[in-house]
Amino acid sequence: MLDILIRNGRIIDGSGTPAFMGDIGIQDGRLQQVGGHITAEARREIDARGQVVAPGFIDPHTHFDAQLMWDAEARPALEHGVTTVVHGNCSLSLAPLKSEHRPRLVGMFQQIEEMPDAAFNGAFEWQWESFGDFVKALRGQIALNVAPLAGHSPLRLWVMGEDAAQRAATADEIAQMQDLLRECLEAGAVGLSTSYVDVDENLAPVPSRFAHFDELDALSAVLGEYGRMLQVVPEFFSTDITLARVDQLAELSLRHGIPTTFSPLFDSALSPGNVTRIMDRVAEQFARGARVWPQVQTRPIDISFSLEQASLFFMAQPMWYMIQRLPRAELLEKLQDPATRKALIDAAEPGGMTLAFAHLLIRDSRDASLIGRTLGDLAKERGTTPATLLIDLSVEEDLNIHFLSASMGHEDPARVGPLLANDLVHVGASDAGAHIQSFATYGDTGYLFSTFVRDGGHLSLEQAVRKITGDTAQIWGLRDRGLLRTGMAADVTIFDPENIARGEELPVNDMPENGMRYVRSASGVDTVIVNGELAWSAEGGYTASRAGVIASA
Amino acid sequence: MLDILIRNGRIIDGSGTPAFMGDIGIQDGRLQQVGGHITAEARREIDARGQVVAPGFIDPHTHFDAQLMWDAEARPALEHGVTTVVHGNCSLSLAPLKSEHRPRLVGMFQQIEEMPDAAFNGAFEWQWESFGDFVKALRGQIALNVAPLAGHSPLRLWVMGEDAAQRAATADEIAQMQDLLRECLEAGAVGLSTSYVDVDENLAPVPSRFAHFDELDALSAVLGEYGRMLQVVPEFFSTDITLARVDQLAELSLRHGIPTTFSPLFDSALSPGNVTRIMDRVAEQFARGARVWPQVQTRPIDISFSLEQASLFFMAQPMWYMIQRLPRAELLEKLQDPATRKALIDAAEPGGMTLAFAHLLIRDSRDASLIGRTLGDLAKERGTTPATLLIDLSVEEDLNIHFLSASMGHEDPARVGPLLANDLVHVGASDAGAHIQSFATYGDTGYLFSTFVRDGGHLSLEQAVRKITGDTAQIWGLRDRGLLRTGMAADVTIFDPENIARGEELPVNDMPENGMRYVRSASGVDTVIVNGELAWSAEGGYTASRAGVIASA
C-alpha cells in the first residue's frame, strides 16, 4: 500500500532531462517509483493531469531561523513549493549562542535582516545554546526541511564574548572556534556563513568582520574536513573588492576542497560592467577547479520609501532631499506651507512635466483602495499632479504612507534571463524571511517560471526546475534531495506550468504581536509534499504534517 | 575509519556541474563524503592528483549475459571504467529460459551477436530457468554491477514453445507472458528488450518479431506497473520505418508512462537525412512528454572481410564480387590463375590507379608483423600493387586473412560530435560483448573523451561524464548510481583526462576453449571502484573483488 500516488503528471525530475508523462509512488517518506502507470493501491491519490510534478524547490538563502520557531511552515515559502530552506546565512544564526548573547544577536538580526523584536522575543522559548540543542528544537516541529548554516558572528561571540566585535582572534580562540564549528557540523550544520559588510544595530561592524584571513582559513579547514559550504556576503558595493573576494573564496575552495557561495549579485543598468566582470572571474576560478557560486535572485529590485524617513531616492531632487531630512513636525509644517509646496512641485515637475513621480506606486495606505495604484493614474483622476498628490497623501496620512518605485534594478529579463540560465550561476539569494517590513521575499521561484520560462523563454521548464532542485542539492551536497528518482526523499511540488507565478505584494499582520510584513501568495502551485507527507495543497491549505527534517543528514 | 580515501582529485560528479578539487571518502560501499579535504584515516588511500574522479561509467547496451558467467569482470569493460552494464538487449536474455530452449536461444545469440558456441556451452553451468534464479547465479559472483533486461524472445519461448517463432500469441498466452515479465521485474529486471529485425541461425525471424502490437502493448503495461524500460531494435535500415517505430514507442511511452530506447542510430554519409529526420521526430515526441531515447554509439564503423566469405564490400567491383561467391576450392584456383588475376587487378586498378584497396588494413594474419598495416604501404615496400597483394596474401594464408576498411560510417566528428552532445541522445549502443570475432566493442567511453572532448571539443568533460553516468542512471531509473553525492553507491572511475582513450584493436585468445575475439585495452584509466571496493587499477590490474550487485534494486 502506497502512502501517496500521483497520477498522470508531467514529470520533471530535476536532472535536466526532458519532461515525461507518468505516475509517482511514495512510501515511507521515499520515492518508491518514478514513472510508469502504477496499479498499486494508495492511501491518497492525486490527479496531476496537466500539471508538472517536480522535486520540491530548495531555497539556499533564507533567514527563517526565528520564524520557524513559531511558524513551522515558514509561511508562505511552503505554499510556493519550497520544501527545503537553508537558513543561518550572512554570518547570522541562532546557534551556537550563549544565553547572555541573545540580545546582541537579535540586534544584528533586526538591523541586517530588518526583522522585528517580536519575532525573537516572546514568540518562542530559547531552549538551546549549542547547535545540537538548536537542531533538536527543530526536529519533529517543522513542516519543511531545514539545511542550517552556522553563523560566523555567533561563533565569535561564543568564544570571544564582547571582544568578538572589537579585534582579531588569538590562535587559541581560533582553535576554540574550530572545535565549535566542528560540533555544529557534526550536529547537522551544512556549512558556515560569514559577512564582510554587515553592521549591527549601532552601525558597528558585525563580529565576523573582525576576523583576519587566518581565522577564515582555519574555519574553512574545518569545513574541508566535512566538505561543507562557506557562504559569504562580499563587499558587493564595489566590483573591484568583490573580484578580490571571488579570488579569495577560490583560494579557500581549492585549499580546502570546499564549495563557496556569495550573494548578492544582481544586475543594475547603473553598473553595467559589474555582472560581466564578476562572472568572468567566477568562470576563471571554476576553470581552475574552485567552486565559487554566485547567487543570483530572480526578482527585480523595488525601492520603497515614505517621506517620514530620509531616503536616497530623493537625492537627485536636492530640494526634496533636504526638506525630507527635517524633523518630523517641521517637515509636516513645511509640506503644508503654500510657498514650499510650490517650490517642491516646481522642482520635481519643471514646466508641468509630471514624469518624476508618475510611476510611483502606493505601497500601503489607510485607504486600501489606493494600494497598488500609481501616482500618475490617481493624479489624473483627481485633476492634480503626481508630485502634488505625493505631498497631499503624505500629509493626510501623517507621513505614514509608503511609495514604491518598482523594478529599479535587476529588472531587464533580456539581461537577467541569460544570467540565471548561466551554468555557473546558483539561483537563490531570495533572502526569504528577512526585510519583512520592506518587501516580500517570497515567490521568487514562481517569478522564475512566469518571467524567464513562460514569458522570456530564457530557460526551459526542465532547466528552471533543475536550477532550483537538482543543482541546488548537488551544490550544497544535500544527501538525497533535488531529484525525482527511486529511493530519494519524497519532496515533491506539483504545479501548473502555465500559471505558476508569484502573487501581488501585500501587507499582512501575521507576525507575532500582530506585526506587519509584506508577503506574496503563490498561484499555480497545486500540492507540496515533504518527506512523503502532504504539507500544503491549493485545495486544503496547510496540513498538520511536521515531516520536515534537518536536510544535511 | 574509511575504506577508501581518494585525495586531491578533480571531481566531476556526473550531474553536469563544473569540476572541482577535493577528496572523496568511501565507507561500507557508499560515498561517505564528496569534496573537502578529509582528515579521517582510511584503509586505502589513492592519490588522484591530476586525475578526474567521476562516477563509474554505465554501459546501457551490452551482451555480457553469457560472458559474466565465466568472466566476473566482463573484461575488458571494467578496465575502461565501466562499473555497471545493462545486458539482455535486443530481445535476447539468458532468462527466463526453460532448459529445453537453451540450444534455441544460444543459436540466436550466435547468429545475432556473433558469439561462439563455446561461450555458452561448457564454459559455465546453467543453474537457472527463472529470472530469479538467474539473478541469484550472478549475485556475489560479479565484479561490476548488472542491470539486466528480460528478453522478449525467451519470454515467448517460455510461454509458447516452438510456436513462439511461428505466430502471434493468444490472449491467454499474452496474459502468461505478462505474469512472467512481472516475475522478472520483481526479481530485478530493469525492463524488457525486443527486436523487429533479428533472425536466428536459420535466418528465420526471432520470436519477438511474431508479436502483434497488442502483445507489446500488454507487456508494456506491465513495464508501466514498475516504470521500467522498453528497449527496441527497430528497422534501422529504413528511415521511414524507423520513424514509424519512434511514433509507436512514443505511444507506448505515453500510454504506460515508461521510458523507451532504441538502437542503433548511426550517422552515414550515404543516408545523410537519416539522423536528422529521426532526431526531429524524437524531439517532437519528447515535446509531447514521451521518452524515446535513441542510443548513439561513439565509435566509427569499420568493415572487415576476407575473401573466404562473400562480402558486399566488393559489390562495387562486380568481377571481384562474382568470383568471391565461388566455392572455396574453385576460388583459390582462380586466384592463382594468371589470366583471372590480371583481369581482377585490372578491374580494381584501371590504368595502374591503386586507390581501390590501398587504404585497407590487415586485420589478422599468420604473420603478426602485418597486422595493422595498410595494403598501400606494404605494396609499396614489396614493389607490387594493393590489389595484387590482397590476392597474394589471401592465397598464401589459405583465404584465412581478414582485411579492414576503417571508419566507413559514423566517422565524421563534425557530424557525430553534435549528435552525441544532443540532450535527447542517449550515449550507448556499444554492443559490448557481441560481435566478438568481428571487432572490439570495448572502449567507446575512452573514444568519447579522446575524440569528442579532447580533439573535437564537442562536449565538455563534465558533459561527457554526465552523458555516461548521471544521465544514464536517470534514464534507466538506477536507484543510487551515476552521481558522486553523499549516500550514493560508491562506483568511482579515476582517469587522466589528457590520456583516456581506447587502445588499438587486437585479436586475443581469451575466450572459452581458447576462442579468439577482438579487444581494445584502455589507456588513461587509473582506478575503478565498484560499490566501495577496488575492482581494477592500472598498477595492480584486476582484484579478487566481487562487489557487483544487481543495479535495479
Added chain:
Amino acid sequence: MIADATVGPGHDGEAVLVVRVRHENGAHDSVTLSAPAARKLMDDCDAKDLEDLAGQPWQRLLSVLET
C-alpha cells in the same frame, strides 16, 4: 524509382548496400540492405552490376525487405 546503390557500413561491421530511392513526388529515401537482401534485390532485378539497379521500380524493395 531506385536512384542508385552504394556499398556502405553496417552497425555490426559488415558491408551493407544503401539503396537510394526517388519517389514521383520528389521525395527521397534510402534503404539499407544486408548481404542476403542485397543479393535478392540483384537477382530480382536481374542486375549484374550495382549500376543496373538504377531506374528499377522502388517496389522491388518491398519483397526484399520482408525477408
Added chain:
Amino acid sequence: MIADATVGPGHDGEAVLVVRVRHENGAHDSVTLSAPAARKLMDDCDAKDLEDLAGQPWQRLLSVLET
C-alpha cells in the same frame, strides 16, 4: 576622479547611490553607497547636489567605504 553619481537600487529595497569613478589610466569603476555612506560623501565633498560630486577625487570614497 568621480565622474558622476546616480540614485539606484539596493538589494534590500532601499535606494543607494551609485558613484562612477574614472581613473587616470582610463579605467572605469562604480561604487555603490548606502544612505549613511552617501551622506558622508556629500558632506566630505561639501556637495549640495549630486552634480557637485563630479570632478571630486576618487580618494574621497576611501574613508566613506571604511564606515
